[in-house]
Amino acid sequence: MKILVLGAGAIGAYYGARLLQAGASVSFLVRSARARQLRAHGLRVHSELGDFSGAVDVVEAGDALPEADVVLLACKTYDLPEAMRSIAPAVGARTAILPFLNGMQTYDLLDAAFGKASVLGGVAYIAVALQPDGSTRHLGAADRVVLGARTPQLQLLADDLYGLLARSPGLRAVDAHIAQQLWTKWVMLCSGAAVTCLFRGTIAQILATAHGRGFVETALAECLQVASAEGFALAPDAVAQIKGLLLNPASAWKASMARDIDAGMARLEADGIVGDMLVRAARHGVPAPTLQAAHVHLQVYLQQAAAA
Numbered sequence: 001m002k003i004l005v006l007g008a009g010a011i012g013a014y015y016g017a018r019l020l021q022a023g024a025s026v027s028f029l030v031r032s033a034r035a036r037q038l039r040a041h042g043l044r045v046h047s048e049l050g051d052f053s054g055a056v057d058v059v060e061a062g063d064a065l066p067e068a069d070v071v072l073l074a075c076k077t078y079d080l081p082e083a084m085r086s087i088a089p090a091v092g093a094r095t096a097i098l099p100f101l102n103g104m105q106t107y108d109l110l111d112a113a114f115g116k117a118s119v120l121g122g123v124a125y126i127a128v129a130l131q132p133d134g135s136t137r138h139l140g141a142a143d144r145v146v147l148g149a150r151t152p153q154l155q156l157l158a159d160d161l162y163g164l165l166a167r168s169p170g171l172r173a174v175d176a177h178i179a180q181q182l183w184t185k186w187v188m189l190c191s192g193a194a195v196t197c198l199f200r201g202t203i204a205q206i207l208a209t210a211h212g213r214g215f216v217e218t219a220l221a222e223c224l225q226v227a228s229a230e231g232f233a234l235a236p237d238a239v240a241q242i243k244g245l246l247l248n249p250a251s252a253w254k255a256s257m258a259r260d261i262d263a264g265m266a267r268l269e270a271d272g273i274v275g276d277m278l279v280r281a282a283r284h285g286v287p288a289p290t291l292q293a294a295h296v297h298l299q300v301y302l303q304q305a306a307a308a
């Protein structure tokens, strides 16, 4: 299977490496600074589930791109418009795009540009981070991918891709109700990102405060109401799983956006992860004061980062 991975950051490098190890023909479509780094040092991934180190095929926007079977999208939500322009030459009539980006806005944009019949659904439950030396580090050992066809036309390809990914370590699944999976992850991530970014701490630190638990519960309740209003009410077992993560007083977890704040990043997925949930809340008249507070906090952080 010919796979083009857009972006060789944390997610792109990790899953690109896993797909190479599984036997796929993988090229990385990257911007020029990353291209130079990859050509000089190769792709390096450090993980408890197995390392990868080696030369990889690197292409840049504007190069002649052969048509891919699958384009794995692994940029941040704020880079999606440029990324869509860059992948367009590699997207043919039989190409499927698999986004691992968080949030549902991605799907609205991709469907509008390429058609829903070209866009698979995918969620990655993993914590990976790009290191200052250009390598990618897997934090912990959790790695679960769920993918699925959002239209019947992509079912065979989804099954083939699952078969390939299943040769890599980690939990892999193909799900007939992938839209529900996308919403479930977004609810978990949006509520978790809202509180871990707003309070700049881990779940354990937040829950150890006088009012922390109430804020986590409220953020989750707001996201759950939006998901229901959008027609994707979460099943009780899915809600229980999310509570198991977000209300675990021993959890050292924080969202990747909170890790981006810790790293002093000047850009954040504030709008893609929290802002878009608020757009949908407003559309349905769902009150969401905790998410609003988190979004204000993120926007002030971004103003300060831009001014620094």
Ligand SMILES: NC(=O)C1=CN([C@@H]2O[C@H](COP(=O)(O)OP(=O)(O)OC[C@H]3O[C@@H](n4cnc5c(N)ncnc54)[C@H](OP(=O)(O)O)[C@@H]3O)[C@@H](O)[C@H]2O)C=CC1
Binding pocket: 006, 007, 008, 009, 010, 011, 012, 029, 030, 031, 032, 033, 034, 074, 075, 076, 077, 079, 082, 083, 086, 100, 101, 102, 124, 125, 126, 127, 128, 129, 130, 256, 269
């Ligand atoms: N990190 C994690 O643990 C998880 C992240 N996610 C989600 O996955 C997505 C990707 O996150 P993550 O990998 O952490 O982000 P990173 O910032 O580590 O990587 C994104 C990469 O995309 C590249 N990129 C952006 N635009 C383009 C473009 N037009 N052409 C080529 N390359 C481009 C960037 O390259 P450049 O260096 O040129 O800027 C960067 O290397 C996000 O939506 C995130 O929420 C999901 C699950 C877990």
Ligand SMILES: CC(C)(CO)C(=O)C(=O)O
Binding pocket: 102, 124, 125, 126, 127, 189, 254, 255, 256, 257
């Ligand atoms: C899977 C999860 C929740 C891992 O932390 C994530 O997607 C993120 O933090 O962005």
